[in-house]
Amino acid sequence: MTLITNVRPYGEDAVDIRITDGRITEIGPGLAGDDDVVDGGGLVALPGLVDLHTHLREPGREDAETVETGSRAAALGGFTAVHAMANTDPVADTAGVVEQVWRLGQEAGLVDVVPVGAVTVGLRGERLAELGAMADSAARVRVFSDDGHCVADPALMRRALEYVKALDGVVAQHAEEPRLTVGAQMNEGDRSARLGLAGWPAAAEEAVIARDVLLAGHVGARLHVCHVSTAGSVDILRWAKSRGVQVTAEVTPHHLLLTDECAETYDPVFKVNPPLRSDADVQALRAGLADGTIDAVATDHAPHAVEDKESEWASARPGMLGLEQALSIVVQTMVEPGLLDWRGVADRMSVRPAAIGRLAGHGRPLAVGEPANLLLLDPTHRATVDPAALASRSRNSPYAGRELPGRVVATFLRGTATVLDGKAQK
Numbered sequence: 001m002t003l004i005t006n007v008r009p010y011g012e013d014a015v016d017i018r019i020t021d022g023r024i025t026e027i028g029p030g031l032a033g034d035d036d037v038v039d040g041g042g043l044v045a046l047p048g049l050v051d052l053h054t055h056l057r058e059p060g061r062e063d064a065e066t067v068e069t070g071s072r073a074a075a076l077g078g079f080t081a082v083h084a085m086a087n088t089d090p091v092a093d094t095a096g097v098v099e100q101v102w103r104l105g106q107e108a109g110l111v112d113v114v115p116v117g118a119v120t121v122g123l124r125g126e127r128l129a130e131l132g133a134m135a136d137s138a139a140r141v142r143v144f145s146d147d148g149h150c151v152a153d154p155a156l157m158r159r160a161l162e163y164v165k166a167l168d169g170v171v172a173q174h175a176e177e178p179r180l181t182v183g184a185q186m187n188e189g190d191r192s193a194r195l196g197l198a199g200w201p202a203a204a205e206e207a208v209i210a211r212d213v214l215l216a217g218h219v220g221a222r223l224h225v226c227h228v229s230t231a232g233s234v235d236i237l238r239w240a241k242s243r244g245v246q247v248t249a250e251v252t253p254h255h256l257l258l259t260d261e262c263a264e265t266y267d268p269v270f271k272v273n274p275p276l277r278s279d280a281d282v283q284a285l286r287a288g289l290a291d292g293t294i295d296a297v298a299t300d301h302a303p304h305a306v307e308d309k310e311s312e313w314a315s316a317r318p319g320m321l322g323l324e325q326a327l328s329i330v331v332q333t334m335v336e337p338g339l340l341d342w343r344g345v346a347d348r349m350s351v352r353p354a355a356i357g358r359l360a361g362h363g364r365p366l367a368v369g370e371p372a373n374l375l376l377l378d379p380t381h382r383a384t385v386d387p388a389a390l391a392s393r394s395r396n397s398p399y400a401g402r403e404l405p406g407r408v409v410a411t412f413l414r415g416t417a418t419v420l421d422g423k424a425q426k
């Protein structure tokens with residue numbers, strides 16, 4: 001048995017939490033007993049975070065990340081479950097590959113690794129992958145995504161929605177009309193013109209979201225929109241939700257904080273898909289997350305090897321690290337300005353992502369009888385991000401040198417500490 005003393009669930013009154021056999025068995029002030037005691041030191045306790053969008057790169061690019069190193073980064077960020085994106089090599093488009101990723105996650109034992117299955121064979125957007133076989137596999141896939149690529153063909157997207165409906169699954173769409181983003185390098189606007197970098201127009205994202213909410217409404221299936229990045233996308237989602245479409249959406253930490261001004265440096269660490277947008281977009285994304293139009297924060301943690309990232313802007317791969325700083329960014333952009341309270345953070349980073357992924361045992365309240373998946377946060381601690389100190393195998397953090405608030409002091413996965421004193425336990 002473990003006793004965590006003096007913690008503040010959701011930032012509220014201090015209590016002790018007893019954990020027995022992986023579950024919370026008692027919550028209250030002044031608990032006693034001969035348990036292993038963890039001094040909570042008045043920290044904020046939140047349910048373990050759930051990421052809907054993590055690139056773990058295994059199989060295929062173990063030089064950039066592995067299931068184990070990515071799991072460690074996730075645990076240090078306060079996560080107890082992460083969805084592993086399908087754009088690996090080979091692509092996770094069969095029961096065999098998703099079971100391999102799932103098994104590697106179990107072996108690492110730091111977070112629950114939940115594989116995402118590809119929508120189409122090889123992410124090629126031509127024919128549907130074995131969605132049913134992946135759903136029925138040991139990996140129990142419920143989220144299907146060609147992320148990195150858009151399911152651009154509307155007839156294929158419609159069929160994917162019909163299939164996932166029968167599986168109680170969801171299509172997580174990377175909304176990017178490919179004909180509008182050929183060669184695109186950054187947000188399209190005055191700045192891209194001035195910097196001489198080809199533009200990625202907001203309309204390329206918004207057109208696909210508009211199309212897909214109509215398709216999802218027509219089919220009566222669940223649609224999830226990955227990494228929403230524009231104010232117009234938030235408006236379309238708000239309209240679709242008001243009409244009862246079963247659509248959910250995520251925003252990344254980097255789109256909540258950074259703008260396309262970062263491209264002025266020509267430092268490819270700021271190159272990402274979809275691109276960093278304008279300040280007005282950032283404000284609309286924060287407002288959309290605050291009012292629930294955007295359901296979840298998802299990291300889009302995209303580790304890249306040095307040779308893929310440290311080149312001139314146009315030839316660098318898009319993507320940035322996210323797992324280890326996600327909660328800090330949400331503290332800075334949402335909690336400190338008063339846009340979300342701690343229950344709101346738990347909702348957007350744990351409850352709703354778990355519900356979207358149909359994940360049992362995660363996203364549960366901190367309450368007696370629930371699985372002991374939780375994190376302890378020091379919200380006032382401030383530290384400067386040093387990429388060399390990250391657990392990820394890659395170094396492409398856009399937050400390098402930035403001082404950020406919030407330190408994850410401990411993470412517990414079914415009652416076992418995966419992080420203590422800010423250090424991974426394996």
Ligand SMILES: NC(=O)N[C@@H](CC(=O)O)C(=O)O
Nearest residue numbers: 055147148272273302318319
């Ligand atoms: N989000 C990114 O910038 N990169 C993603 C894939 C992608 O969406 O291009 C990656 O896998 O690296």
